[in-house]
Amino acid sequence: MQPLISFTIITLFPEALQPYLDSSMLYKAQDRGIISVEYVNLRDFGLGPHKSVDDTPYGGGDGMLLRPEPVFAAIESVKARHPETEVVIPTPVGMTWNQDLARQFSDTTTGPKHYTILCPHYEGYDERIMTIIDHPISLGHYILTGGELPALIIVDSVTRLLPGVLGGETSAAIESFSDGDNLEFPQYTKPAEFRGLKVPDILLSGHHAKIAAWRAEQSRQRSQNH
Secondary structure (H helix, E strand, C coil), X not given: CCCCEEEEEEECCHHHHHHHHCCHHHHHHHHCCCEEEEEEEXXXXXXXXXXXXXXXXXXXXXXXXXXXXXXXXXXXXXXXXXXXXXXXEEEEEEEECCHHHHHHHHCCCCCCEEEEEECCECCEECHHHHHHCCEEEECCCXXXXXXXXXXXXXXXXXXXXXXXXXXXXXXXXXXXXXXXXXXXXXXCCCCCEECCEECCHHHHCCCHHHHHHHHHXXXXXXXXXX
């Protein structure tokens, strides 16, 4: 069976990604054939005897930039095998990643999808790389040392929305940001009292309509105060 979504991650540090993606729900999603993940080492497309992938910026300035040649070659190697792939790059100038975008990425009603995620490094990348990018994505107004953490976030937030990944049928439907900017209501489990802290009586009442109303009001208050 073809996976619902296949991810190819282009990175200089595949060993930084594999421990997380091969654990917990993401491991189960791969084991069940719901997603597949492959890694392409950008260094394999580097230039010269030292497999160089970066150089100093024209016009001066600190740091190093990813050169276009290795990146183009790596992405083209993926497209040769997966011509339908959509290329993603984490970048401060991209669309801010949110739950609505995650749902769009996870929508497979028209068929299986393939995403290639390029993980930038160093000071940044040659701007010409953006000509072969489909989805520039920003994780927020801060800078990281590389694109590996954003890649993990994108894969995780998309995968958990696919059918068969989470335990309950409505697990992804009633959580925070499942409906716009709403926040999920507070939840409790056993024991009913812990160190003087009690579970709200309404949750112990067994009255489902009143519990639903309480949860809706708690969600509204949380979202309003956020």
